[in-house]
Each structure stands twice: as structure tokens, then as C-alpha cells.
Amino acid sequence: MADRGVIALSGVVTVYTAHEWVDRYPAGAASITVDASGVRACDSALIALLLAWRRRANRDGATITVRNLPESAVALANIYGVASLVS
Template identity: 50%
Template sequence: MAEANAMLSLDALTFESARGALEQGCAAISAGETQFDLGGVSAADSSGVAVLLAWQRLANKAGQRLTFTNVPENVQKLAALYGVDQLLPQS
């Protein structure tokens, strides 16, 4: 299991937390982080999927390969439902 990303401290990926989560992830990617451990996320909704996709786009623009660990089950199911699960690589 990957160690928690010290720059990414999230307990939710929801509509209410999306802006802050997006900013935290963008800062971590800009600092060179390429693996995000989402094990601390206890609440997530479709906004969380959008945040993960935005992080992935930013990493791709920077020439990085971003991977996720411990993705909450409901986020995995939503990503599959929307047909974007292949865009969110997990390690």
C-alpha cells in the first residue's frame, strides 16, 4: 500500500469540498507528486470524480502519469457508470 500523500489531506470528495480538493491536488501535482492515496476519503460523490479527472488532465499536461490508491468504492462505481474509469489509473 502506498504511503499517504502528505500534501493531500482529504476526508471528502464532494460538491462542498471539491474546490479545496482541486486546489490541494493541483498544488501537489505542481510539486511533482504522481501518486495520490485516497484512503482517508470517507465521503465522495460525482464531484469527486470530476476532481480526479481534473487532476489527471493537469498531470497529463505536465507530462506526468498520475495514479490513485485506495479509491473509495463509490467513486470507482461512479467512474465506471460514467465510462471514465479507464482514465483514472489505480496502482
């Protein structure tokens, strides 16, 4: 996390690694940007992580924007019917 309201996801975000990202949510930030351009591989755990962060942002009254979501994650979000929530 280079900036208080920015989360730069990187590497592999899967069921085996997503838990490492959960606590990187920038508590107290009014506006959060998730940059997923560094994600090399992912599975549905990335979608679950983004939804968890969105729920927390909603609860905290913050806005959250997701940028550069990998094509595979976009496809999963479309399949699950949550694309509007994670993009």
C-alpha cells in the same frame, strides 16, 4: 500532502468540498500519487477532481496514479465510462 508527489485525500469530497482540493495538485512533480484511503464519503465531484488532475498531469508531462479509491467512486467511474482514467 505529506510528500511532494503525493496527495492524501481525506474526509468528505463532494460538490461542496472538492474545490478545497483543486489547488493541492503538486505542480512540478513528475510522478503523482493520489491516495484516497482517507475519503469517508464522496460523490461525482471526486471523479471530476481526479479527471481535472489527470488533464493537468497530461499537460505537464507527469504521470498520475490513484490508489484506494472508495467503492462508491469506482462505481460512479464505471457508470460514467471513465474508470480507466481515474484508477
